Amino acid sequence: MAAFHITDIEAAINHWRARAPSPDGITLAPQLAALAEVYARLIYGHRDEIDEREVPAPALQAWAAWYETTPDTxxxxxxxxxxxxxxxxxxxxxxxxx
Structure with a gap:
């Protein structure tokens, strides 16, 4: 089972906020909206990890695009x-x- 930690979801959200800021302060880029849904599930469920199988495809793609930008550490x-x-x-x- 692969799981995503809430800190990685937060980092991916911050990446996309910097990369695709809201044009009007309300509208979210598709990547942000997808990741925000996952983040909301974690918060609502008082969880700090989510199984990869629970992550919708658009959020998984946004996370993967962010992850490709992270240094190897x-x-x-x-x-x-x-x-x-x-x-x-x-x-x-x-x-x-x-």
């Missing part, structure tokens, strides 16, 4: 250096490396 989006650790418990890198 060992990060698993659980950074303990932001909590004062010298070495991240998620990826094993130091604060400077992160």
């Amino acid at each position: 060992p990060c698993i989006a659980i950074c303990s250096t932001s909590q004062g650790d010298d070495w991240c418990k998620g990826c094993g890198r130091s604060f400077e490396e992160v």
